[in-house]
Amino acid sequence: MKTTAYWVTGTLVLVIAGAGMAAAHSAPGKGRGGEHGAAIFEMFDSNGDGRVTQAEMDALRAERFAEADANSDGLLSAEEMAAFAEARRAERDANRRSQRIGRMIDHLDKDEDGMISLEEISAEGPARMFERLDSNEDGAITREEAEAARGAMRERRGKDHAGRGHGDGEHRRGTPWLLRAN
Numbered sequence: 001m002k003t004t005a006y007w008v009t010g011t012l013v014l015v016i017a018g019a020g021m022a023a024a025h026s027a028p029g030k031g032r033g034g035e036h037g038a039a040i041f042e043m044f045d046s047n048g049d050g051r052v053t054q055a056e057m058d059a060l061r062a063e064r065f066a067e068a069d070a071n072s073d074g075l076l077s078a079e080e081m082a083a084f085a086e087a088r089r090a091e092r093d094a095n096r097r098s099q100r101i102g103r104m105i106d107h108l109d110k111d112e113d114g115m116i117s118l119e120e121i122s123a124e125g126p127a128r129m130f131e132r133l134d135s136n137e138d139g140a141i142t143r144e145e146a147e148a149a150r151g152a153m154r155e156r157r158g159k160d161h162a163g164r165g166h167g168d169g170e171h172r173r174g175t176p177w178l179l180r181a182n
Contacts, residue, residue, distance in 0.1 A: 043060070044056055044057055044060060046059060046060065064084075067084060068083075068084035070084075104116075108120050110123065132149065133145055133149050135148065135149075
């Protein structure tokens, strides 16, 4: 029983720490490095006094445990832990998606009405993009031209996104959102 308790406690600590780090990482204006660590510190510093006490850490741990303990029996099953981790992941994903959409609107919304019109999207340069992709200037983009453009983009970035696809061999990064199949 003691081994199980240690295992559950250790796993919960990892889940809480991971959720906290991920939440801090996805917080607006927080990035890697010092800001990331500062965001984690702020999460634990519940009273904002610039110091984290054992009581604050205990309170956060108890709060997260209660969130994960769906049936309120004071014990965490593997199913509850998995559900808690999945809920936190879904929350992070929703926050990231919302931030990404907000940045897109900020970039495209030229009349600053909070919405994107076809004119605003069209003004962003699809014609330029088409011209870049249509390397032989025949008025059509072949798969080979699209792949060549994707390879050139990877080279310009200095990154290879191989292995980070979306299950079908296609890589979404670098593909304009309007042209994505899904």
